[in-house]
Amino acid sequence: MSFTKAPLLLLGISLLLSTPAWADETGPTKAPSRPKNIVIMIGDGMGPSYTSAYRYYKDNPDTEEVEQTVFDRLLVGMASTYPASVSGYVTDSAAAATALATGVKSYNGAISVDTQKQPLPTILEKAKSLGLSTGVAVTSQINHATPAAFLAHNESRKNYDALALSYLETNADVFLGGGQKYFPPALLEQFKAKGYQHISRFEDLASITQPKVLGLFAEVQLPWAIDEKDAKKLSTLTQKALSLLSQNDQGFVLLVEGSLIDWAGHNNDIATAMGEMDEFSNAIEVVEQFVREHPDTLMVITADHNTGGLSIGVDGNYNWNPEILRNISASTDTLALAAISGEQWQADLARGLGFELSEEEVAKLNVARMQGLETMAVAIRHLIDKRTDTGWTTDGHTGTDVQVFAAGPASELFNGHQDNTDIANKIFSLLPKPKKPKS
Numbered sequence: 001m002s003f004t005k006a007p008l009l010l011l012g013i014s015l016l017l018s019t020p021a022w023a024d025e026t027g028p029t030k031a032p033s034r035p036k037n038i039v040i041m042i043g044d045g046m047g048p049s050y051t052s053a054y055r056y057y058k059d060n061p062d063t064e065e066v067e068q069t070v071f072d073r074l075l076v077g078m079a080s081t082y083p084a085s086v087s088g089y090v091t092d093s094a095a096a097a098t099a100l101a102t103g104v105k106s107y108n109g110a111i112s113v114d115t116q117k118q119p120l121p122t123i124l125e126k127a128k129s130l131g132l133s134t135g136v137a138v139t140s141q142i143n144h145a146t147p148a149a150f151l152a153h154n155e156s157r158k159n160y161d162a163l164a165l166s167y168l169e170t171n172a173d174v175f176l177g178g179g180q181k182y183f184p185p186a187l188l189e190q191f192k193a194k195g196y197q198h199i200s201r202f203e204d205l206a207s208i209t210q211p212k213v214l215g216l217f218a219e220v221q222l223p224w225a226i227d228e229k230d231a232k233k234l235s236t237l238t239q240k241a242l243s244l245l246s247q248n249d250q251g252f253v254l255l256v257e258g259s260l261i262d263w264a265g266h267n268n269d270i271a272t273a274m275g276e277m278d279e280f281s282n283a284i285e286v287v288e289q290f291v292r293e294h295p296d297t298l299m300v301i302t303a304d305h306n307t308g309g310l311s312i313g314v315d316g317n318y319n320w321n322p323e324i325l326r327n328i329s330a331s332t333d334t335l336a337l338a339a340i341s342g343e344q345w346q347a348d349l350a351r352g353l354g355f356e357l358s359e360e361e362v363a364k365l366n367v368a369r370m371q372g373l374e375t376m377a378v379a380i381r382h383l384i385d386k387r388t389d390t391g392w393t394t395d396g397h398t399g400t401d402v403q404v405f406a407a408g409p410a411s412e413l414f415n416g417h418q419d420n421t422d423i424a425n426k427i428f429s430l431l432p433k434p435k436k437p438k439s
């Protein structure tokens, strides 16, 4: 652990000796005080217990120290998440995304409209009007609550078709994620008429070399990351979005969302949640590398809220067993599906889970298996929770504060405690000033 302090000390000394970065904004290697590009990353549902659990999940058991994660490295502050008072203290993804996209609190379900259902300007819209490029790269359908609140306005997150249609008017340069079902052929034709390239096969992403692009790679959400260990979809989408958007000399604003951390949290599915966390952290590392190579880029990462009331240790046991999670080879949905249909289901399930099942466990699973797929998936999740000492308090959200992570120019603005609306207002303040009209 002491290894990490030496470079920090050296950095401190070099900062004292060198010209401060803000003294020269034109030098190619100096970071300006105001970013040209901004990458906003949201781990949906990623409350503090998720980043802690992820640290122990990634820990190398052969070393004494617990290795730091990308989250530990980039942490700068915390944020409250409560919605407008009409919705109490516990937010949903729509109200939280509205706060993060517009700097204004609204009711649960609102997509960038205020409590009077009037549209609120978003960071992406403002950036676009100033000549910057904009885009989203997400693992849910692209018209799900979080990306929708950055791109569109609607009185309800549930109006998926209306949201998809309204994307025609956003002029965003890059849409990458899932959601084919919401973009029927007639709507796709309208996007093509506006100059968008449309792709639906992940392999075709490589052929896209310039904006504008509408890439929809799943009917609704992308597959669970744990079911496609080497696919690295979110980090690949993020890399592509960066390379397309950075072609604009004026700069860009990109939203990246690890959308399915929340979905796994709603399912109280720790193994699948850790898989989603791992791919979100891969995407963060892609952006971190971009920031290193482009010191004029700010990255800000947060969660919209905490999902599931995840607890690391339960029942008075001072214990958590992430090593079990490391050996699980598929999502509980996939394991349950195989167990429902397979003849040799006990052996197959034990292989997928990476541990032998006790007689008592088999008996419980057998009862669940008779009741169908969803009951079986829940039973497998309970089994994993029991083995790992993982706890959950709800299948919904909780009102706890979330963390804020940042790097790049002006990242210190996000230090300490803030409200989720403050995050948006700070980002608004970093956008270029509109050019003065000629008089």
Ligand SMILES: [Zn+2]
Pocket: 045, 093, 262, 263, 266, 307, 397
């Ligand atoms: Zn949620």
